[in-house]
Amino acid sequence: MHKSTLDYAKLQDELDELSNYRNQFHIPKNKNGNELIYMTGNSLGLQPKQTKAYINQELEDWANLGVDGHTEAKNPWLPYHEFLTKSMANVVGAKPIEVVTMNTLTANLHFMMVSFYKPTKKRYKIIIESDAFPSDKYAVESQLRHHGFDDKEGLILWKPRKNETLLRYEDLETILKKQGNEVALVMIGGVNYYTGQYFDLKRITKLGHNHDCIVGFDCAHGAGNVALNLHDSGADFAVWCTYKYLNSGPGSLSGCFVHERHAYNKDLNRFTGWWSHNKQTRFNMRHEFDVLPGAEGWQLSNPPILSMAAIKASLDIFNEVGIKKLTDKSKKLTGYFEFLLNQLGEDTIKIITPKNPEARGCQLSIQVLNADKTLHDKLTEAGIISDWREPDVIRCAPTPLYNSFEDVYRMVDKLKEILNSIDLV
Structure with a gap:
């Protein structure tokens, strides 16, 4: 049974065999140098740290080999x-x-x-x-x-x-x-x-x-x-x-x-x-x-x-990693996300994504009763990078390669804090 505590979320990250892969990605930061909670891999995935080296290899081969890079590059272009x-x-x-x-x-x-x-x-x-x-x-x-x-x-x-x-x-x-x-x-x-x-x-x-x-x-x-x-x-x-x-x-x-x-x-x-x-x-x-x-x-x-x-x-x-391990983690991560959102109450939050884990991926699409884009803007100001789709949906995708259970917990905790501070009636 899930628990809606930060300690529980951190424990799940400790038990997660894929948690170290987060370190292989650049996590965007705010102006103060703190990592943002990035929930929009469904729009643009984060950059793997090794990407620059992969591209630089081709730039170096182009610089040093010219047209011969088609056959002589470390990874021949042909x-x-x-x-x-x-x-x-x-x-x-x-x-x-x-x-x-x-x-x-x-x-x-x-x-x-x-x-x-x-x-x-x-x-x-x-x-x-x-x-x-x-x-x-x-x-x-x-x-x-x-x-x-x-x-x-x-x-x-x-x-x-x-x-x-x-x-x-x-x-x-x-x-x-x-x-x-x-x-x-x-x-x-x-x-x-x-x-x-x-x-x-x-x-x-x-x-x-x-x-x-x-x-x-x-x-x-x-x-x-x-x-x-x-x-x-x-x-x-x-x-x-x-x-x-x-x-x-x-x-x-x-x-x-x-x-x-x-x-x-x-x-x-x-x-x-x-x-x-x-x-x-x-x-x-x-x-x-x-x-x-x-x-x-x-x-x-x-x-x-x-x-x-x-x-x-x-x-x-x-x-x-393999797609099997990724989808296994995805179901756990999104399942925890769903659990935390449901704690906010069905009179406030409606998840329009299927409840069946086999009928969805990592994305949950959330409707908040009487909310408009102002809510999404406040989430963004709070360091939560999600995605707004008209007329009233916030799309969030906890991506298993680089999102954590702690990310999910902190996102919902911040959402709860914002909901308590604004009048949606």
């Missing part, structure tokens, strides 16, 4: 993306042939839809969740327009029921039963950015495939946060960013998954570039295009090495 593949595949539960690191998130989503959104006059509609992350909605709407369809009539929104926040699979099933023969693509966020609901990817994929729909996921809030098991899900494709839970730095590259059943299908329509061409003849410039098998076959350009170096710095930590 195959650099391959150094990330196995670790990234482990993070998202995929086979190496199914994963590549390239481009940025929404760009990859569009590249996947070029190949997998194949509308006809009768089957052209796209299903997304009603409160999907805006860029997902914008992307699928633009794909509908690009193919000559009305972006409102062609978009089907999977909505929560009246007076509910979370989505029900039965309602998605009903949509597919009624309109499945008109749906070309089911494209869902693997973990909803607003509520923190972690969807059953395998169940959604099965529902979509039962109606001959292509199924894809945006796992931006899932990669590095939950055990995605993308291969076992059976999804056709998935994309994710690396700057949230994967700690690769602002605007860094994206990950891409294409299920192995598509690996050798050269007939799939795709946009191409020379980095998706056969490696053996890539530099013999006059060969006809010969696409690489697997996810690598969706690459276009040679990769930005400095960004990949930052990703490698983080993935090396993930590779050392």
Whole structure:
């Protein structure tokens, strides 16, 4: 049974086998040099201390070798993306042939839809969740327009029921039963950015495939946060960013998954570039295009090495810890966070994230009765770095690699202090 005391929180940190990994990250500090309580790994992950050395290695090799760094660098640039593949595949539960690191998130989503959104006059509609992350909605709407369809009539929104926040699979099933023969693509966020609901990817994929729909996921809030098991899900494709839970730095590259059943299908329509061409003849410039098998076959350009170096710095930590240990700690940490919030009283705090630990990651989305953004501002002033989403949600993500049980305790203790000092009536 949890206890709402600082001593209990400190004891949990002493018992935590991953607690030392916090020391491998730069924790932001206030003007007085005191560490802030950072709860926004769901927006931008913290920088691993080894990132600078990884990037400096490439800068030194560039300075000393010039173009020869492509083959002679300590980590040769020519195959650099391959150094990330196995670790990234482990993070998202995929086979190496199914994963590549390239481009940025929404760009990859569009590249996947070029190949997998194949509308006809009768089957052209796209299903997304009603409160999907805006860029997902914008992307699928633009794909509908690009193919000559009305972006409102062609978009089907999977909505929560009246007076509910979370989505029900039965309602998605009903949509597919009624309109499945008109749906070309089911494209869902693997973990909803607003509520923190972690969807059953395998169940959604099965529902979509039962109606001959292509199924894809945006796992931006899932990669590095939950055990995605993308291969076992059976999804056709998935994309994710690396700057949230994967700690690769602002605007860094994206990950891409294409299920192995598509690996050798050269007939799939795709946009191409020379980095998706056969490696053996890539530099013999006059060969006809010969696409690489697997996810690598969706690459276009040679990769930005400095960004990949930052990703490698983080993935090396993930590779050392393993997603199983991370998710085990995450459930304990977020479970303690939930316990402490519930002590504040259901008449004050409402957690809209699922109660079931298997249906969420580390993020809890909190509504405070009658509160507005002023509450979030006061938390920020008190050294709590959280995230405000309109109209009334504070998102907090105690990230297992660098957040502690003490962080969680102090965050809720400060929230309690602020609530006692302001009038929310």
